[in-house]
Amino acid sequence: MINQFEMQLTQKYVSQYRKSSKKERGQILFDYCQLTKVKRNTAVRRLLRKRLTPIIYPIKRKGKRRGPKTKYLIVHKNLLYKCWILSGKICAERLVVMIPDYLIQLKKSGKINPYSLDDIKIVRNISESTVKRIIKTFPENILSSLYPKKRKGNLSLYKQIPIKANFGSKVT
Known part of the structure; x- marks a missing residue:
């Protein structure tokens, strides 16, 4: 279970982790693992799971119906x-x-x-x-x-x- 400290720390590191390069990500993971005492794979999952802003998928517009036009109404x-x-x-x-x-x-x-x-x-x-x-x-x-x-x-x-x-x- 993640305690309150780990949750706050995860939220703090998420924005840095997403924006950083591969080399900086390694350093962020190392620091996070030292502070929380979790394995590296667990840290990667936690940092990738949290999102800064939720993804809003675009609403599909109903375009024209595919196929031949209906001849019989x-x-x-x-x-x-x-x-x-x-x-x-x-x-x-x-x-x-x-x-x-x-x-x-x-x-x-x-x-x-x-x-x-x-x-x-x-x-x-x-x-x-x-x-x-x-x-x-x-x-x-x-x-x-x-x-x-x-x-x-x-x-x-x-x-x-x-x-x-x-x-x-x-x-x-």
Whole structure:
């Protein structure tokens, strides 16, 4: 344990030790070790541990978000969510084919009146992979991945809605 005398002595020598050259540091360590009767390594640790002023790290500024700019806003995700709910929470492959039809149905029922026509056009042209990525963020999907349940029987629905399959081959 460091007693009161050693603490005061340490505080006195810290400023000298930090500012001095290598040769002067050796002399300061020698004097400190003679007065406190501690080993040299202990003295070095004590003198380096004490700071004159606390280090204040600069606050990181939040700059621009890295990566590509977000193309689809919350408005587009809300429209896609409404289409997904209307479809009975089907997979993205089948939902992409039916999005234009669902948007027409939602427009007839008046559920997408507050949305602009530009937003509706953007949602109509969303790619399949983007729809998959957006659907993964919906709350029901997050919970279903945590608590898996038995498959619901949408087999008749899956037979009626085709999947666009492009396996990288060019169709001539």
